[in-house]
Each structure stands twice: as C-alpha cells, then as structure tokens.
Amino acid sequence: MRTAALKPVIPGFGLTMGFSVLYLSLLLIIPVAGLILFTLQMSWEDFWRAVSHPQVVASYKLSFLASFIGASINAVFGTLVAWVLVRYRFPGKRIIDGLVDLPFALPTAVAGIALVTLYAGTGWVGQYFEPFGIRIAYSQIGVVIALTYIGLPFVVRTVQPVLADFEKELEEASAALGANRLTTIRRVIFPAILPALLTGYALAFARAVGEYGSVIFISGNLPYRTEITPLLIVAKAEQYDYHGAAAIGVVMLGAAFILLLLINGLQWWASRRG
Numbered sequence: 541m542r543t544a545a546l547k548p549v550i551p552g553f554g555l556t557m558g559f560s561v562l563y564l565s566l567l568l569i570i571p572v573a574g575l576i577l578f579t580l581q582m583s584w585e586d587f588w589r590a591v592s593h594p595q596v597v598a599s600y601k602l603s604f605l606a607s608f609i610g611a612s613i614n615a616v617f618g619t620l621v622a623w624v625l626v627r628y629r630f631p632g633k634r635i636i637d638g639l640v641d642l643p644f645a646l647p648t649a650v651a652g653i654a655l656v657t658l659y660a661g662t663g664w665v666g667q668y669f670e671p672f673g674i675r676i677a678y679s680q681i682g683v684v685i686a687l688t689y690i691g692l693p694f695v696v697r698t699v700q701p702v703l704a705d706f707e708k709e710l711e712e713a714s715a716a717l718g719a720n721r722l723t724t725i726r727r728v729i730f731p732a733i734l735p736a737l738l739t740g741y742a743l744a745f746a747r748a749v750g751e752y753g754s755v756i757f758i759s760g761n762l763p764y765r766t767e768i769t770p771l772l773i774v775a776k777a778e779q780y781d782y783h784g785a786a787a788i789g790v791v792m793l794g795a796a797f798i799l800l801l802l803i804n805g806l807q808w809w810a811s812r813r814g
Contacts, residue, residue, distance in 0.1 A: 606768075652755065682760075746798075752770040
C-alpha cells in the first residue's frame with residue numbers, strides 16, 4: 541500500500557526563496573544600489589575631487605588602520621576570553637559572560653561618554669598617563685580603544701561555540717603522543733577555531749569601520765589627525781553636499797567589501813584545510 545507523501549511544515553523552496561529575496565532587496569540590495577546610482581550622477585572629476593581630498597584620505601587611513609588594530613587585538617584577547625568562559629568555572633562567570641554583550645546593548649553615545657570619562661586627562665585611567673605626556677582621549681589611541689570596545693563581542697561569540705563543541709579527547713591524544721602545550725595549541729586547537737576566528741575578525745572589522753557614535757566623543761574630531769570617515773560623511777550630509785557624502789560612502793563600501801571578500805576567502809581556505 542502506498543502512503544501519501546507528507547507535506548512539509550515549512551513552505552516550499554519557491555515561496556521561501558521569494559520572501560528571502562524580497563527581504564534582502566528591501567534591506568540591503570536596493571539601498572546599496574540606490575547609493576551607487578546616486579553617485580553615478582556625478583562626473584568623474586567631481587567624484588575624484590570628493591574622495592581624494594587630503595582631509596578625506598587622512599580619515600580613510602585612520603578609519604581602516606584603527607579598525608584593523610582593534611580587530612586584531614580582539615582576535616587575540618577575544619579568543620582568550622572565550623577560552624576562559626568555556627573551559628573554567630569560577631565565581632561571577634555568568635556576570636562576565638553577560639558583560640561581553642554589553643557593547644551590543646549599550647547605546648554608542650553612552651559608550652563614548654563612558655570612555656571619555658575613563659580615559660580623559662582627569663579620568664580614572666587617563667590621569668595616570670597625563671603626567672607622562674600620553675593622551676588617550678582625543679587622540680588616535682582613543683579611536684583604537686573605542687573600536688576595540690565595540691568589536692569584542694563579535695570575536696567572543698563566534699569562537700565560544702566552537703570551543704564548547706571541541707572534543708577534549710583530541711587534546712589528551714595530542715599530549716599522549718608527546719606534544720607539548722604549544723604544539724597542541726598550534727596543531728590541534730588553532731586549526732579547529734580558525735574559521736570561526738576569521739569570521740569574528742571580519743565582523744569586528746566591518747563593525748569598526750562603520751562606527752560613529754562612540755568614536756566622535758573620544759576622538760576629538762581633529763581634521764587630519766583624529767577625524768574618522770563616517771564623521772566626514774555626516775558633516776557633508778549636514779552641509780547638503782549629498783553627492784560628496786555618497787561618493788565617500790561608495791569608497792568605504794567598496795573597500796569594506798573587498799576586505800570582507802578577502803577574509804571570507806581566507807575563512808574558506810581554512811575550512812578546506814581543516
């Protein structure tokens with residue numbers, strides 16, 4: 541006797557694909573396409589003049605370099621935090637685990653004010669560096685700190701599940717075969733978490749490149765020194781120079797896309813190699 545095929549609970553491919561494309565189009569594809577089409581209304585000379593101004597180029601360097609440094613710091617210490625949260629039990633573990641998500645929940649303006657209060661010349665931390673002529677707030681160091689702060693959860697939350705699923709027997713087998721701790725980390729643990737680590741790094745970097753709220757408070761917004769590119773985009777929009785703002789935005793979009801594509805390629809290579 542033939543039994544009737546059961547209908548799937550979730551709708552079929554056509555309906556779900558249609559809703560997925562519609563959703564992505566409204567939130568992602570159409571806004572990006574609109575930005576590019578709006579920029580195409582400019583002549584090449586006007587576009588190049590807007591994106592190659594020395595003040596804009598200086599903001600590119602600061603935004604991408606500070607984002608790279610912040611994401612790199614998080615790649616190291618975020619992995620360490622994830623390791624501690626997964627492998628050890630200690631009082632207050634749940635509190636620390638919840639604090640990791642604080643940059644997600646805290647408004648960026650509040651985070652910026654908190655960082656200024658902490659690292660200014662009269663702040664709890666900044667007062668100890670001020671006598672040595674080291675300024676943290678209103679300097680490029682402050683920009684790096686702010687971008688590191690907002691990127692930490694991305695690394696921790698992508699590496700943490702991989703470490704939780706990692707079999708400790710592999711570490712024990714490595715030790716039984718005579719490998720020391722460094723060799724076990726390098727040859728056993730690190731290849732397993734590398735794809736997740738690259739994903740967290742890419743997310744932290746992308747988030748840092750577009751950060752605005754927390755940085756403008758601690759950077760001081762000095763042209764050619766501590767002025768980030770998102771601030772320039774907002775400034776041009778407030779001056780009704782929408783084409784200039786769109787042109788700079790397209791450059792940031794293209795650079796971020798290329799870097800994310802490169803990191804995703806490295807992630808794919810690490811997964812295949814693993």
